[in-house]
Amino acid sequence: MSRIILDETRRAQASRVSAWSRLLVLGMLAGLLLILVRVAQLKLRPDASLRAALTPPISTRAEPARRGDIVDARGRVLATSTLGYRLFIDPTQVQDIRTIAVDLAAAIGAAPDEIDRKILAGGAPRYVVIDDLLDDRQVAAVRTAGLRGVGLQPRQVRHYPQHERAARVVGMVGFEHTGLSGSEHAFDRMLAGRQGRLSYLRDVRHRTLWFEPDDYEPATDGREVRLTIDLVVQEIAERHLRRAVDEYEAGGGRVVVLDCISGAILALTDVLAEPAGPARLARNRCVTDPYEPGSTLKPFIWAVATELGRAHPAEIIPCPVDRPYRTPYGRSIRDSHYLGPVSWRNVLVQSLNTGMAIVAARMTHDEMRQAITRFGFGRRTRCGIPGETAGLVTPASRWSDYTQSSVSFGHEIAVTPVQMVRAFSAFARHGMLPTVHIVAGPGAGANVPRFRFVRQVCSASTADLVREILAEVMIEGTGRHAQSQRYRLFGKSGTAQLPRPDGGGYFEDRYVSSFIAGAPLHEPRVVVLCVIDDPDRSRGHWGGRVAGPVVRDVIDETLAYLAVIPDHPLPVD
Amino acid sequence: MLRPGHGLMLLTAALLSVGVIMVNSAGLTVGAAEPVSLTDILLGRTAILAALALAVMFLASRVSVERLYRAASAGLVPWIILGMLLLLLAVHLPVIGREVNGARRWMNLGPLSFQPSEVAKWSMIVVLAWYAARHVLVMGELNRGFVRPMLLVGLVCALIATEDLGTAMLVGAVSVCLLVAAGARLGYTALLAGPAAAGLAVAVLSNPYRLDRLRAFVDPWQDPQGIGYHVIQSMVTVAGGGVAGRGLGNSVRKFGYLPQDTSDFIFAIISEELGLMGVIAVVCLFGAVLLCGLSILERVEHPFGRLLGLGILLTIGLQALINMMVVTGLVPTKGIALPLISAGGTGWVMTALGLGLLVAMDRPTVREPA
Numbered sequence: 001m002s003r004i005i006l007d008e009t010r011r012a013q014a015s016r017v018s019a020w021s022r023l024l025v026l027g028m029l030a031g032l033l034l035i036l037v038r039v040a041q042l043k044l045r046p047d048a049s050l051r052a053a054l055t056p057p058i059s060t061r062a063e064p065a066r067r068g069d070i071v072d073a074r075g076r077v078l079a080t081s082t083l084g085y086r087l088f089i090d091p092t093q094v095q096d097i098r099t100i101a102v103d104l105a106a107a108i109g110a111a112p113d114e115i116d117r118k119i120l121a122g123g124a125p126r127y128v129v130i131d132d133l134l135d136d137r138q139v140a141a142v143r144t145a146g147l148r149g150v151g152l153q154p155r156q157v158r159h160y161p162q163h164e165r166a167a168r169v170v171g172m173v174g175f176e177h178t179g180l181s182g183s184e185h186a187f188d189r190m191l192a193g194r195q196g197r198l199s200y201l202r203d204v205r206h207r208t209l210w211f212e213p214d215d216y217e218p219a220t221d222g223r224e225v226r227l228t229i230d231l232v233v234q235e236i237a238e239r240h241l242r243r244a245v246d247e248y249e250a251g252g253g254r255v256v257v258l259d260c261i262s263g264a265i266l267a268l269t270d271v272l273a274e275p276a277g278p279a280r281l282a283r284n285r286c287v288t289d290p291y292e293p294g295s296t297l298k299p300f301i302w303a304v305a306t307e308l309g310r311a312h313p314a315e316i317i318p319c320p321v322d323r324p325y326r327t328p329y330g331r332s333i334r335d336s337h338y339l340g341p342v343s344w345r346n347v348l349v350q351s352l353n354t355g356m357a358i359v360a361a362r363m364t365h366d367e368m369r370q371a372i373t374r375f376g377f378g379r380r381t382r383c384g385i386p387g388e389t390a391g392l393v394t395p396a397s398r399w400s401d402y403t404q405s406s407v408s409f410g411h412e413i414a415v416t417p418v419q420m421v422r423a424f425s426a427f428a429r430h431g432m433l434p435t436v437h438i439v440a441g442p443g444a445g446a447n448v449p450r451f452r453f454v455r456q457v458c459s460a461s462t463a464d465l466v467r468e469i470l471a472e473v474m475i476e477g478t479g480r481h482a483q484s485q486r487y488r489l490f491g492k493s494g495t496a497q498l499p500r501p502d503g504g505g506y507f508e509d510r511y512v513s514s515f516i517a518g519a520p521l522h523e524p525r526v527v528v529l530c531v532i533d534d535p536d537r538s539r540g541h542w543g544g545r546v547a548g549p550v551v552r553d554v555i556d557e558t559l560a561y562l563a564v565i566p567d568h569p570l571p572v573d
Numbered sequence: 574m575l576r577p578g579h580g581l582m583l584l585t586a587a588l589l590s591v592g593v594i595m596v597n598s599a600g601l602t603v604g605a606a607e608p609v610s611l612t613d614i615l616l617g618r619t620a621i622l623a624a625l626a627l628a629v630m631f632l633a634s635r636v637s638v639e640r641l642y643r644a645a646s647a648g649l650v651p652w653i654i655l656g657m658l659l660l661l662l663a664v665h666l667p668v669i670g671r672e673v674n675g676a677r678r679w680m681n682l683g684p685l686s687f688q689p690s691e692v693a694k695w696s697m698i699v700v701l702a703w704y705a706a707r708h709v710l711v712m713g714e715l716n717r718g719f720v721r722p723m724l725l726v727g728l729v730c731a732l733i734a735t736e737d738l739g740t741a742m743l744v745g746a747v748s749v750c751l752l753v754a755a756g757a758r759l760g761y762t763a764l765l766a767g768p769a770a771a772g773l774a775v776a777v778l779s780n781p782y783r784l785d786r787l788r789a790f791v792d793p794w795q796d797p798q799g800i801g802y803h804v805i806q807s808m809v810t811v812a813g814g815g816v817a818g819r820g821l822g823n824s825v826r827k828f829g830y831l832p833q834d835t836s837d838f839i840f841a842i843i844s845e846e847l848g849l850m851g852v853i854a855v856v857c858l859f860g861a862v863l864l865c866g867l868s869i870l871e872r873v874e875h876p877f878g879r880l881l882g883l884g885i886l887l888t889i890g891l892q893a894l895i896n897m898m899v900v901t902g903l904v905p906t907k908g909i910a911l912p913l914i915s916a917g918g919t920g921w922v923m924t925a926l927g928l929g930l931l932v933a934m935d936r937p938t939v940r941e942p943a
Contacts, residue, residue: 009709010876013756017879018871020754024883025867028890032856035894038901039844039852042812049794053809056825204829207603 056201058215059208063196067156068222070170070183070191073230073264073440077161078170079184081177084157085139087131091119093149104130104150107141133157164279166234169227169268169385169438172280181281183225183438186386193222228264228440233257236557237267241530244550245271248535254286255550256417257558260425260518260527263434265383265418266558287381287388290414291512291531294494294543295351295478297410300423301360302348303458303466304371310362313345313465317355325354329401333357348469349477351493353409360408365399368407374457375423376433377415384438391415410494421529423457424516427470427490428524431456431463471521482515482548486556486566490524491517493543498534510534515547519555520567528554577865578634578935584862585630585928588913589623589921591843591855596916599827599834599842622918626925633929641930642877645703654725657696660689661732687919690733690740695923697729697744698751698884705755706877712756719757719764723748727768738776738783739907743895745769747887755880790905806831808902810841818848835916837908840900855914859893862886862928869935878934885927 046054070079087108094100101115108131119128134142134152142152158173171182179188196219200211237255245253250273257267270285283289305311319325321340324332335352347355360368372378378393392414394403406412415423422436433455458466470490473479478493494514497506513535518527530547540546559566597614607613614620645653664670664680672679680689704722705712712718726748734741753759777783785800793801793808810826819825824845827834834842843851863886870882889912896911898904910917912924 006710010706013706013709013712013876014874014879016756017754017876017883020750021867021870021879021883021886024750024754024887025863025890028863028887028894029860031890031894031898032860034903035897035901036853036856038898038903039811040849042808042901043814043816043844043849046808046812050805050808050812053797053805054812056813057830201825203603209603209825209828 057203058199059202059206060197060199063198063217063219064154064156065193065195065219066221067158067173067177068191068193068224070187070225070227072166072234073226073228073266075226076231078166078227078229078231080159080161081156082159083154084133085152086129086155087134087138087142088127088129088151088153089119090126090149090151091128092126095148100147100149103145103147104142107145107147108134108138160280162231165231165238166227166229166268167279168270168282168284169229170280171386172278182284182386183227183384186384187225187439191222191225194220196220226440228259228262228266228438229268230266232561233554233558234267234269236561237269237528237554238271240550240553240557241269241271244530244532244546245273248532248539248546249273250532250536250546251534252285253533253547253550254417254529254531255554256286256421256529257554258418258421258425258436258527260428260434260524263422263425263436264440265436265438266526267554268385268418268438283387284385286417287383287385288416290389290391290416290419291514291533292411292413292496292499293415293420293514294410294496294512295353296420296424296492296494296514296516296529296543297407297413297415298348298351298356299427299466299470299492300375301356301368301371301408302344302469303427303462304367304374305359305363306344306465307458307462308363308367311344311359313343313469315344316341317344317347317352317358319347319352319354319358325357327357327361327401327405331402331405333405345469348466349472351473351478356408357405360404361401363404365396365404368404369393369396369399372407372413375426376457377413377419377423381416381418381422381436383418383436385418388418389416391419410496417529417531420514420516421527424518424529425524425527426457427463427467428518428527429463430460431458433457467518467521467524470517474517478542478544479515479517479548481544482517482552484519484552484556487519487559487564488521488567489517489519489552489555490521491515491548491551493548495541495543509537511537511541513541513543513546515543515551517548517551517555519559520564522567525562525564526555526558528558530554576935577868578932581862581865581869581928581932581935582630582634584858584865585913585925586627588855588858588862589626589925591858592839592914592916592921593619593623594821595839595843595846595914596835598822598846599824599839600916601822601827603828619916622921625918626913626921629922630925630929630932633926634932636930636933638873638878638881638930638934639875641699642703642706642875645699646707650700650703653696653700657689657693657700657729658732661693661729664689664736690737691919691923693729693733694740694744694888695885695927697726697748698881698888698927700725701748701751701755702877702880702884705752705880706875709756709876712752713758715758715761719752719761722752723765727772731772734772734776737908739895739909741776742907743888743892743909746891747884750887751880751884754883755876786906790902793902803832803906804902807838807841807900810834810838811844811901814845814848816849818844818846818851821846837896837910837915838900839915840897840911843914856897859890859912863890866928866931869931873934882931882934885931888927889924 067081069077071077091097101112104115105112115130118130156177169182171184172180173184174180179185197217199215201209203209237257241253241255252272255269259266268286318341320338322338324334326332333353335354339350372393378391380388380390403412426433467490470492474483474489474491479491496512498510498512499506512533514531516529518524528551530550532546535541535546596619669680680687701722730741730745749762789800789804793804797805810831813826824842826845827842831838831841843855866886870879873879892909892912896909899906910920
């Protein structure tokens with residue numbers, strides 16, 4: 001009996017267990033489903049605070065691009081970058097802040113109290129620069145010391161191996177290795193390259209785990225900039241200019257040497273007797289500061305007037321015999337010496353202001369103004385040097401008879417030295433105005449806004465005639481003191497009064513003396529301009545005297561350097 | 574034909590394989606001196622333990638459950654209870670007990686070490702199943718059917734709870750379910766509310782970190798770098814990798830961000846590396862284990878077998894659920910492993926042993942002629 005009860009109870013228990021088992025398993029399956037939903041929710045719809053925490057632990061490191069070199073026309077390095085190290089400490093990571101100064105001082109050979117002072121000075125709390133640039137020995141010592149919280153930060157260091165040579169043209173870089181002045185500034189984008197970037201996953205202790213191919217952007221090094229400047233020519237120009245500035249106790253001077261075939265600027269020097277600051281930061285007055293050209297402007301007016309038929313080279317111009325010429329509007333125009341009526345050709349050889357004014361009066365104001373602008377005056381050359389100005393040309397609306405006469409002998413107009421050499425090159429190129437540039441080599445055109453400005457400004461025959469007459473200037477005219485023993489030059493001097501800085505007229509006894517010449521006469525290679533600012537009048541002030549010899553010496557040495565065969569020596573009187 | 578028992582063995586092997594792979598993946602380090610090769614994994618500690626677990630499972634599947642019942646009835650049970658209690662007390666002895674992560678859960682046995690709480694967890698099922706089957710006629714009584722067995726359960730749970738509250742709660746929950754399924758009235762469980770609440774209060778208040786875990790569960794973002802860190806990192810890891818996952822071995826959070834990534838929080842790494850598909854696969858494997866187990870115990874006639882099977886299923890199922898709920902931030906953090914996947918020797922072997930007993934019950938109901 002009890003056996004039967006037991007069996008039945010057992011069966012009942014078994015079926016109860018079975019029922020509960022189904023219920024409990026069902027419950028657990030529901031729980032598993034809940035977990036699936038929860039995971040899906042976390043993955044697909046995380047709440048706002050979780051989403052913020054989901055950003056993967058990624059660090060990004062910049063890969064510096066090496067700044068390109070600046071080299072001269074023949075590849076001599078003018079500016080280059082190397083890797084240096086800056087020493088800094090993170091005071092929060094330093095093991096013992098009391099002894100760190102002593103430990104560091106021992107490594108880099110500095111005074112401990114100086115280091116302590118820098119740490120205490122504060123500023124950035126976790127980045128205290130102890131030394132901006134360490135030498136190799138110091139770097140090795142710091143690495144060996146292995147001090148905690150002390151870091152070496154790689155940084156680029158710019159070197160200028162030619163020191164002060166061509167300093168204004170090259171310029172310099174500033175903080176963060178960006179161009180501040182000169183070519184460093186003008187071609188900064190090309191030189192700088194593009195910084196690379198590496199983003200990598202890090203573990204909880206900031207060690208690199210891995211990075212995806214897309215997370216690495218290699219740095220593109222900056223490109224080399226090859227200037228047209230030739231260091232040898234630059235040295236020649238600087239040497240002779242410095243000598244002349246010293247000799248005439250001038251305020252300063254400028255020399256531009258232009259390869260008149262290619263339009264390449266071979267040398268660009270700017271000397272100040274009392275420089276206001278470092279030359280590298282100074283503006284390049286050869287393109288920024290216009291000067292009054294004086295008689296050096298006459299060949300351009302002469303060429304245009306002749307071409308327009310306002311005077312024939314052989315025509316006798318009624319220049320005054322012994323006193324100033326009085327213009328129809330009542331202005332008195334003087335010459336340095338009076339020769340009486342001379343041919344139009346001789347007006348240029350003898351540089352007669354009166355003759356120029358007489359013929360200028362035959363031209364319309366428009367013709368005169370266009371004669372100026374067609375040679376590129378009043379417009380920037382876009383040679384690639386930063387800060388270039390356009391010079392000063394009186395606007396057509398204010399152009400008067402007075403202006404007409406003044407401009408004919410190079411007054412009431414201001415040009416930059418680079419504008420002048422370019423315009424003068426037209427006589428060396430059969431009337432073709434060249435494009436001048438400071439950057440040479442392949443690829444230069446890609447990044448440099450070079451203005452394709454080649455055009456015929458006067459006929460070849462006129463240009464050749466002017467050149468021939470300018471060669472006479474070297475023998476019979478104001479260029480006598482600048483005659484070369486080796487090459488036949490064609491040139492023109494200019495002497496203009498120095499304008500007062502307040503705009504109120506001119507100084508009576510202060511001048512800008514200039515001389516411009518090209519050589520060799522029959523196959524010109526270079527055009528050289530020298531401008532001497534404010535020479536001591538007691539020592540000389542005529543352009544032919546003061547600036548002429550500089551031009552001659554620069555031409556002689558430059559052509560020799562360029563292996564140009566000398567012309568037959570000419571008699572010098 | 575493939576029987577549910579065979580399916581259970583295959584499922585166990587699959588879960589252990591996932592365990593071996595994921596424990597090795599989660600255990601990868603940066604800049605290890607030796608690169609990890611396939612041979613290292615196959616001959617490594619985890620693979621050997623998995624093989625051992627499978628061997629134990631196979632051996633357990635040869636055990637006759639009827640014989641086990643007879644042995645229990647013949648006086649084995651008191652010895653089991655005694656052994657269980659001794660082991661639980663022994664972890665507190667200086668030489669034998671070993672402290673890991675601030676809790677004395679481990680016991681040294683020569684070169685081997687294991688967790689007595691793991692042994693107790695499974696022994697308790699055997700004891701209760703035997704008790705309920707043996708005293709089937711009195712299971713409806715309050716005293717003999719519920720209070721007496723619960724006194725033992727309470728003692729064992731209290732001993733476990735001193736070091737491992739999660740396991741104690743699991744053992745308690747499984748025990749109550751077993752007793753109710755075996756015939757105890759559901760209303761009796763209300764009597765447990767008082768003692769359980771008191772026990773929980775003591776356990777939480779005696780260890781400040783348990784209170785922190787509760788606070789972190791309520792609002793982890795109030796202290797994301799402090800008490801909330803673990804919960805947040807766990808949820809971030811689960812959410813990381815999106816639906817597709819980062820790919821096997823490519824977890825980022827295992828590199829120091831997520832603590833206990835190879836053990837209690839391995840489910841998060843699975844989610845990060847294998848994505849939603851990996852999670853679905855693991856969850857389905859556990860679901861399949863439950864269904865296979867259910868179909869086996871439904872065919873067992875003897876209540877002892879059914880109760881034992883239910884206890885095994887409940888232990889594995891609830892443990893997996895609690896673990897995955899902890900990892901996904903659904904319940905407060907507890908130190909409880911994911912069965913057959915989280916790194917751990919005792920857990921793997923004991924779980925495999927339990928499942929092996931389930932397989933053992935999967936015998937043809939029709940007896941072969943003698």
